[in-house]
Amino acid sequence: MYWFRFRVPHTVDTADDRRPTPPWRVGAQNRNTLPNHLTESAGTTGMTAISLSGVTKRYGDIVAVRDLDLRVESGEIYGFLGPNGAGKSTTINMLLDFVRPTTGSVEVLSMDAQREPTAVRRRIGVLPEGYDVYDRLTGRQHLEFAVESKTADADPDVLLDRVGLAGAGGRKAGDYSKGMRQRLVLAMALVGDPDLLILDEPSTGLDPEGAKEMREIVQREADRGAAVFFSSHVLGQVETVCDRVGIMRDGELVAEDSIEGLREAVGTGERLIVTVDAAGEGDLTEVRELDGVESAEVDGDTVTVDCDAEAKTAVVAALGEAGVEVEDFTTEDTSLEDLFLHYAGEESDVTAPTTEVGQ
Amino acid sequence: MSVEAIARKDFRDAVRSRWLLGLAVLFVSITTAFMLIGAQFLSGSEAQTFSTSAVLGFMNGGFTTGLVPLIALVVAHRAVVGERESGSLKLLLSLPHSRVDVVTGKVLGRTAAVGVPLFVGFLLPALVAALGPLQFAPLDYLGYLLLMVVLAAVYVAIAVGCSAITSSGTAAVAAAIGVYFLFTVVLGGINNALPFVLGLGGGPSWLPVTIGELQTLLQVLNPTGAFKIVSREFLAGTLLAPPSVEQQFQQVTEAAAVLMLGVWLVAPPLAGLARFERADL
Numbered sequence: 001m002y003w004f005r006f007r008v009p010h011t012v013d014t015a016d017d018r019r020p021t022p023p024w025r026v027g028a029q030n031r032n033t034l035p036n037h038l039t040e041s042a043g044t045t046g047m048t049a050i051s052l053s054g055v056t057k058r059y060g061d062i063v064a065v066r067d068l069d070l071r072v073e074s075g076e077i078y079g080f081l082g083p084n085g086a087g088k089s090t091t092i093n094m095l096l097d098f099v100r101p102t103t104g105s106v107e108v109l110s111m112d113a114q115r116e117p118t119a120v121r122r123r124i125g126v127l128p129e130g131y132d133v134y135d136r137l138t139g140r141q142h143l144e145f146a147v148e149s150k151t152a153d154a155d156p157d158v159l160l161d162r163v164g165l166a167g168a169g170g171r172k173a174g175d176y177s178k179g180m181r182q183r184l185v186l187a188m189a190l191v192g193d194p195d196l197l198i199l200d201e202p203s204t205g206l207d208p209e210g211a212k213e214m215r216e217i218v219q220r221e222a223d224r225g226a227a228v229f230f231s232s233h234v235l236g237q238v239e240t241v242c243d244r245v246g247i248m249r250d251g252e253l254v255a256e257d258s259i260e261g262l263r264e265a266v267g268t269g270e271r272l273i274v275t276v277d278a279a280g281e282g283d284l285t286e287v288r289e290l291d292g293v294e295s296a297e298v299d300g301d302t303v304t305v306d307c308d309a310e311a312k313t314a315v316v317a318a319l320g321e322a323g324v325e326v327e328d329f330t331t332e333d334t335s336l337e338d339l340f341l342h343y344a345g346e347e348s349d350v351t352a353p354t355t356e357v358g359q
Numbered sequence: 360m361s362v363e364a365i366a367r368k369d370f371r372d373a374v375r376s377r378w379l380l381g382l383a384v385l386f387v388s389i390t391t392a393f394m395l396i397g398a399q400f401l402s403g404s405e406a407q408t409f410s411t412s413a414v415l416g417f418m419n420g421g422f423t424t425g426l427v428p429l430i431a432l433v434v435a436h437r438a439v440v441g442e443r444e445s446g447s448l449k450l451l452l453s454l455p456h457s458r459v460d461v462v463t464g465k466v467l468g469r470t471a472a473v474g475v476p477l478f479v480g481f482l483l484p485a486l487v488a489a490l491g492p493l494q495f496a497p498l499d500y501l502g503y504l505l506l507m508v509v510l511a512a513v514y515v516a517i518a519v520g521c522s523a524i525t526s527s528g529t530a531a532v533a534a535a536i537g538v539y540f541l542f543t544v545v546l547g548g549i550n551n552a553l554p555f556v557l558g559l560g561g562g563p564s565w566l567p568v569t570i571g572e573l574q575t576l577l578q579v580l581n582p583t584g585a586f587k588i589v590s591r592e593f594l595a596g597t598l599l600a601p602p603s604v605e606q607q608f609q610q611v612t613e614a615a616a617v618l619m620l621g622v623w624l625v626a627p628p629l630a631g632l633a634r635f636e637r638a639d640l
Contacts (some may be wrong), residue, residue, distance in 0.1 A: 093640070096452070098639070099639040099640065118361075121455040122455040128449040128453050129449075131453075132446040132447040133450065134447055134450075136372050136376060137375070141368075145454075149456060185450065188450070
């Protein structure tokens with residue numbers, strides 16, 4: 001079912017922004033379908049939030065990131081996906097000048113990330129990966145430090161309230177739970193209304209409700225005009241907010257498109273999971289011949305059918321005609337997740353796309 | 360601005376650790392004990408009042424040059440690498456701070472973290488001294504305190520430098536222990552052994568300087584040795600006094616010692632930075 005593949009060329013690209021879009025860069029073609037808030041804020045566009053060109057990072061013999069080209073426009077929400085170890089954090093660490101590229105150029109807000117790291121960080125907000133808070137300082141003191149460092153004029157209590165930590169500002173951050181720490185660092189990232197938010201696995205440690213709040217904050221920041229670049233190894237966390245996603249695998253960008261583009265490319269397929277009394281391969285012959293059915297599998301009392309949404313009723317009916325008693329059925333819109341897993345190179349069955357797998 | 364923010368944050372963080380309270384208590388007790396014993400001992404042996412400076416001179420050997428460097432090394436050796444290992448360095452460097460700011464701020468913050476308990480620890484004993492039989496010399500007392508802070512700052516600078524070079528906390532501990540033994544035990548030992556190794560008297564003829572001069576050179580190069588020279592002369596009131604002809608060597612030594620303290624204050628953090636600036640975190 002994966003009849004298309006995006007390939008990132010293995011040649012080193014020049015930094016020329018006006019070069020024609022290569023046909024294999026599907027994502028680039030979708031820029032004219034950017035959502036409203038991007039075209040509305042056209043006054044501030046013309047500036048690129050992130051521009052990586054020909055970036056490679058080697059650690060000895062290991063290539064963490066290979067010849068990466070990536071652009072994020074100002075005001076855009078970009079989801080950076082891939083399994084753990086795909087090179088997402090290395091890429092983000094290069095944006096922040098924690099790690100220096102072996103070759104290639106890294107620009108953030110049109111500034112060289114290696115030459116002007118402090119100027120860059122003055123205008124961005126960061127939720128890094130693998131951070132730790134200062135155990136002995138309170139939440140409010142963390143924010144005061146961020147406000148002072150950015151010479152911003154922000155009220156720590158307002159920020160605490162925004163991330164759902166109102167009332168916890170006086171407590172030592174060492175006593176915070178993982179989720180509270182994540183909220184605190186997100187609040188630090190919001191200090192000074194940054195032009196770009198870089199969030200590395202922001203949902204880590206958050207419960208579903210917290211992850212939803214995080215997405216709402218991201219959306220509000222984008223509405224304000226900020227670009228958001230955030231990574232995740234779970235597609236479900238990014239698809240509702242992202243204008244575009246890029247999928248990393250083994251240090252390379254293997255796919256890049258808008259969510260709509262991905263959905264279109266994969267088709268409107270759904271997965272129908274039918275619980276039956278008993279079924280054999282023979283019972284599926286009818287089902288497989290139906291229009292809009294892509295595949296059908298049986299495993300004991302479960303029949304799994306990938307099909308168009310319109311074909312669902314016909315599938316259930318066909319099963320009934322084959323003498324199979326249908327006890328229950330559920331549908332999953334998992335085609336995007338399948339796509340992600342395909343590119344991410346994972347074969348495991350993920351049935352709950354919004355469930356955090358954990359680090 | 361950035362350095363100041365980091366230094367203040369670092370001090371705030373350190374000040375909340377029980378370490379600092381413990382240090383202040385330790386300093387208060389040790390100094391008070393020295394003052395009391397000193398008062399007894401000195402006033403008992405001779406029938407006249409003695410200055411607090413005499414007691415400080417007495418403390419200079421063991422307490423100050425032995426304990427202050429140790430405490431500074433303990434307080435500062437994880438300053439950078441500790442944050443690197445825990446990951447809080449990523450939080451720090453996500454804000455608009457350069458790595459130079461981090462190292463400089465750490466030196467200042469940790470110096471304050473040792474300096475403040477030192478000041479507190481010497482205030483109470485000063486009262487004891489002033490009310491007791493000792494003649495309180497406030498300017499000398501304050502000056503000596505500042506010198507001790509300089510000594511602490513030098514060892515903090517060395518520790519922070521080591522801390523910035525390495526990426527492992529264990530290596531930082533090893534470096535701190537090494538530094539302490541090198542400067543307080545090994546170099547002093549070598550200095551004492553020199554006359555016996557090279558032969559008593561003027562020393563071997565191939566040596567362009569006398570053994571005494573060689574010993575002075577070694578002492579000046581060692582931060583603890585340099586501090587001993589400076590503090591001794593300061594308490595005696597002869598630090599960088601205008602030289603008579605025969606004291607010229609002495610004055611050059613003192614100037615060199617002051618200079619070396621400055622070098623030790625600046626060079627280790629710079630060396631640490633050279634590595635830290637290029638490191639992948």
